Amino acid sequence: MTAANAGASAPQIRAANRLEAFAATAEFDRPTLVLDVDRVEAQYHALKSGLGRADIHYAVKANPHRAILERLIALGSHFDAASRGEIELCLSLGAKAEHISFGNTIKRAADIAWAHSAGITVFAADADEELEKIAAHAPGASVYIRLIVETSNADWPLTRKFGCDRDTALRLLDVAKDLGLTPLGFSFHVGSQTRRAEFWEPTLDEMGAIWQAARDAGHDLGLINIGGGFPAFYGEAIQAPAEYAARVMEMVEARFPGAAKIMAEPGRGLVAEAGVIACEVMLTSRKSERDVHRWVYLSIGRFSGLAETEGEAIRYEFATPHDGGPTGPCILAGPSCDSADVLYEKRPTQLPLALAAGDRVLIRNTGAYTSTYSSVCFNGFPPLDVVAI
Numbered sequence: 070m071t072a073a074n075a076g077a078s079a080p081q082i083r084a085a086n087r088l089e090a091f092a093a094t095a096e097f098d099r100p101t102l103v104l105d106v107d108r109v110e111a112q113y114h115a116l117k118s119g120l121g122r123a124d125i126h127y128a129v130k131a132n133p134h135r136a137i138l139e140r141l142i143a144l145g146s147h148f149d150a151a152s153r154g155e156i157e158l159c160l161s162l163g164a165k166a167e168h169i170s171f172g173n174t175i176k177r178a179a180d181i182a183w184a185h186s187a188g189i190t191v192f193a194a195d196a197d198e199e200l201e202k203i204a205a206h207a208p209g210a211s212v213y214i215r216l217i218v219e220t221s222n223a224d225w226p227l228t229r230k231f232g233c234d235r236d237t238a239l240r241l242l243d244v245a246k247d248l249g250l251t252p253l254g255f256s257f258h259v260g261s262q263t264r265r266a267e268f269w270e271p272t273l274d275e276m277g278a279i280w281q282a283a284r285d286a287g288h289d290l291g292l293i294n295i296g297g298g299f300p301a302f303y304g305e306a307i308q309a310p311a312e313y314a315a316r317v318m319e320m321v322e323a324r325f326p327g328a329a330k331i332m333a334e335p336g337r338g339l340v341a342e343a344g345v346i347a348c349e350v351m352l353t354s355r356k357s358e359r360d361v362h363r364w365v366y367l368s369i370g371r372f373s374g375l376a377e378t379e380g381e382a383i384r385y386e387f388a389t390p391h392d393g394g395p396t397g398p399c400i401l402a403g404p405s406c407d408s409a410d411v412l413y414e415k416r417p418t419q420l421p422l423a424l425a426a427g428d429r430v431l432i433r434n435t436g437a438y439t440s441t442y443s444s445v446c447f448n449g450f451p452p453l454d455v456v457a458i
């Protein structure tokens with residue numbers, strides 16, 4: 070503590086749980102994500118109870134911390150890996166190759182060959198060229214075809230970059246067969262942070278029709294991979310995980326007859342609520358005497374872990390030592406010398422007027438897509454540190 074509010078009688082953050090209690094009081098010399106892997110475990114059990122016969126393939130990119138991966142391996146989770154690096158990490162911690170899918174639709178040929186030699190047998194594809202690479206470097210492998218989702222009710226939609234349309238997907242099943250691959254079925258992603266199970270319905274209707282078309286064309290499909298999208302709490306109401314997952318499964322079971330195998334790939338929904346970031350206020354200011362907004366500059370920003378504030382899509386909740394006191398609207402920004410490093414401006418955040426440089430701030434439910442999005446050292450600011458308690 071360096072500035073205005075430092076001192077013996079400084080007010081304390083009111084911690085909501087063990088994780089926040091640690092993050093509120095431990096000494097850190099830089100912004101730090103504190104993880105409680107017991108909460109990952111609790112969330113795994115909740116999702117699993119609703120998902121029933123579906124296999125959980127944790128989307129490693131959400132948070133690859135070894136304590137999380139080790140716990141999930143012990144719980145029997147499977148993994149969705151996006152790269153050779155993620156596969157190597159899972160294998161090195163004891164995951165079995167047959168429990169890892171290579172789910173990125175954009176893979177280097179050399180990485181496909183490596184994964185094949187490491188025992189990975191299931192790959193995603195959404196294009197002819199990708200199937201050709203897989204056939205050449207992982208001959209005989211199993212594949213699923215990723216579809217574009219036309220409708221998304223997600224807070225963080227992923228619609229444009231991945232997947233192909235219905236006619237292309239149906240054709241790729243034939244291409245895969247002709248190349249000596251085993252086409253297992255389809256995958257899709259409803260969009261990340263889909264807050265309620267019923268928001269899945271249009272996507273599942275769309276996918277169910279394509280599933281039926283493939284069966285009518287003579288494809289004996291056995292796998293539907295429903296991707297991620299399971300939400301975390303950021304202040305707006307979400308359905309509880311067990312109930313949410315059970316409702317999704319009910320809708321899935323009604324639409325994909327013959328799906329012997331169902332995969333789900335939660336990322337955010339498994340780990341976001343298991344993490345809290347501890348950072349500090351670096352500066353508070355007003356740009357003019359008449360400015361109704363204060364600017365609050367934190368020690369963490371867009372480039373050091375809070376990338377999902379892009380477009381103000383994900384709105385985190387904050388805890389400060391002055392909560393309960395009078396508040397005012399703040400524009401929240403990161404510390405770097407880049408004008409894009411503003412977190413919330415279109416919709417300013419209400420923060421205590423007493424907040425001042427040196428105060429610790431907790432950013433709640435930040436276990437997903439923070440440490441993985443943190444740049445190595447942009448502008449000389451250290452990347453997000455991570456500790457598991």
Ligand SMILES: *Cc1c(COP(=O)(O)O)cnc(C)c1O
Pocket residue numbers: 128130131149172173258260261262296297298299334335336337338
């Ligand atoms: C990122 C990703 C996920 C995880 O999505 P969440 O919304 O975090 O659950 C699942 N599947 C694939 C293929 C992904 O790329």
